[in-house]
Amino acid sequence: MKAPRGTQDVLPGRSAAWLRLEAITREVMTSFGYREIRTPIFEHTELFSRGVGEATDVVEKEMYTFEDRSGRSITLRPEGTAPVARAYIEHGMHLWPQPVKVFYIGPMFRYERPQAGRLRQHYQIGAEALGSADPALDAEVIVLPIEIFRRMGLRRFEVHLNSIGCPRCRPVYRERLLAYLRPRADQLCESCQRRLERSPLRVLDCKVPSCREVTQDAPNAVDSLCDQCRAHFDALRAHLDRLEVPHVLDFRLVRGFDYYTRTVFEVLSEDLGAQNAVAGGGRYDGLVETLGGKPTPGVGFASGMERALLAASEAGEPLEEPGWLDVFVASEGEGGREEALRLLYRLRRAGLRADVDYQGRSLKAQLKLADRAGARVAVIVGGDQGKDEAARPYVVRHLGTGQQEQVSADGIDALLARWLATEETDSRREPWRSRATAPS
Ligand SMILES: [Zn+2]
Numbered sequence: 001m002k003a004p005r006g007t008q009d010v011l012p013g014r015s016a017a018w019l020r021l022e023a024i025t026r027e028v029m030t031s032f033g034y035r036e037i038r039t040p041i042f043e044h045t046e047l048f049s050r051g052v053g054e055a056t057d058v059v060e061k062e063m064y065t066f067e068d069r070s071g072r073s074i075t076l077r078p079e080g081t082a083p084v085a086r087a088y089i090e091h092g093m094h095l096w097p098q099p100v101k102v103f104y105i106g107p108m109f110r111y112e113r114p115q116a117g118r119l120r121q122h123y124q125i126g127a128e129a130l131g132s133a134d135p136a137l138d139a140e141v142i143v144l145p146i147e148i149f150r151r152m153g154l155r156r157f158e159v160h161l162n163s164i165g166c167p168r169c170r171p172v173y174r175e176r177l178l179a180y181l182r183p184r185a186d187q188l189c190e191s192c193q194r195r196l197e198r199s200p201l202r203v204l205d206c207k208v209p210s211c212r213e214v215t216q217d218a219p220n221a222v223d224s225l226c227d228q229c230r231a232h233f234d235a236l237r238a239h240l241d242r243l244e245v246p247h248v249l250d251f252r253l254v255r256g257f258d259y260y261t262r263t264v265f266e267v268l269s270e271d272l273g274a275q276n277a278v279a280g281g282g283r284y285d286g287l288v289e290t291l292g293g294k295p296t297p298g299v300g301f302a303s304g305m306e307r308a309l310l311a312a313s314e315a316g317e318p319l320e321e322p323g324w325l326d327v328f329v330a331s332e333g334e335g336g337r338e339e340a341l342r343l344l345y346r347l348r349r350a351g352l353r354a355d356v357d358y359q360g361r362s363l364k365a366q367l368k369l370a371d372r373a374g375a376r377v378a379v380i381v382g383g384d385q386g387k388d389e390a391a392r393p394y395v396v397r398h399l400g401t402g403q404q405e406q407v408s409a410d411g412i413d414a415l416l417a418r419w420l421a422t423e424e425t426d427s428r429r430e431p432w433r434s435r436a437t438a439p440s
């Protein structure tokens with residue numbers, strides 16, 4: 001048996017990097033005043049066809065949609081914003097203090113061609129702030145992923161920014177763009193020709209060289225903004241300047257979903273030489289209303305975790321966990337084993353990562369296993385040296401230095417505390433667990 005196409009297992013060892021990204025995400029989100037929301041993994045199909053847009057690539061050809069046993073059309077969520085907007089309406093969050101700021105971490109599903117290196121189940125982190133149109137909030141949502149990825153080891157960020165206007169000024173831009181594109185339609189690729197009248201803005205982000213050539217001198221959206229949209233965009237740029245976030249205007253940036261209004265952005269990391277988008281998002285002031293709620297502005301971002309981890313690893317962050325134990329309790333003989341199990345649970349209760357052998361290995365093989373698990377210390381509990389338990393000596397070996405000492409059961413806590421404290425847990429490496437505490 002194999003896992004379905006386009007899915008992957010995250011194995012132990014690798015999962016440590018995922019936990020680290022999740023821990024950093026929770027830490028940063030919380031410090032920005034965002035609280036975690038968990039929405040269902042499946043929703044009514046209508047949520048996405050109405051929210052994301054009937055004519056978008058995602059809804060048209062990439063959704064995992066099926067009928068459940070009662071004949072309802074269900075879709076595995078392809079993105080996180082529409083479900084959050086649905087929850088906002090359903091739970092009357094407009095009565096909460098505004099803006100309501102939430103974040104999520106979880107899987108999204110898209111039926112894509114796996115050979116393109118894309119996963120059908122992939123993970124996203126994202127944030128949404130609903131109920132305020134303040135451009136300072138757009139800036140906050142742009143800074144959020146930068147702060148997360150900075151702590152993941154990425155450097156050198158650049159924000160690509162555009163404003164695609166509001167329902168008042170976007171139709172004006174649309175017409176200007178169409179007037180420019182129509183006479184040049186025969187030079188566009190087939191799919192751009194097909195979607196030209198329906199979604200001319202998407203022609204701008206087509207990657208086909210001939211399309212890029214045609215659109216090189218196309219009118220840009222920012223020049224068609226109404227006064228309010230223009231003021232919003234200028235204020236956002238001023239906020240980013242004050243926050244010293246490098247940003248450039250990118251007229252090709254339109255993002256694929258219907259719900260975007262005004263601000264759209266991508267955060268690129270230049271750590272790899274080539275620029276790599278690690279997050280994207282924008283404002284969606286009409287989404288809540290489209291889904292049946294009161295008019296409510298909103299802004300958010302999302303980021304693919306697989307890609308973020310890849311970027312972090314190429315920036316030098318370890319993807320593989322260096323080790324998973326602090327202490328290995330090795331034993332010899334029946335009496336030693338019983339004593340080892342007693343000690344094991346005491347160490348675990350004290351918050352140490354500790355384990356023993358369950359395969360009847362020789363002492364030598366047990367120590368090899370301790371090494372493999374990255375344990376810093378091995379405690380060797382002997383078989384029958386002495387009947388008085390408190391006086392029975394443990395051999396404690398520091399696996400890094402090879403240093404070895406004999407201590408009584410009473411003395412072991414102090415020794416472990418000393419040895420494990422001198423090599424204090426590297427919180428950058430292992431922030432997903434609480435700092436190792438000395439047994440007491
Ligand atoms: Zn406008």
Ligand SMILES: [Zn+2]
Binds near residue numbers: 190192206207208
């Ligand atoms: Zn094209």
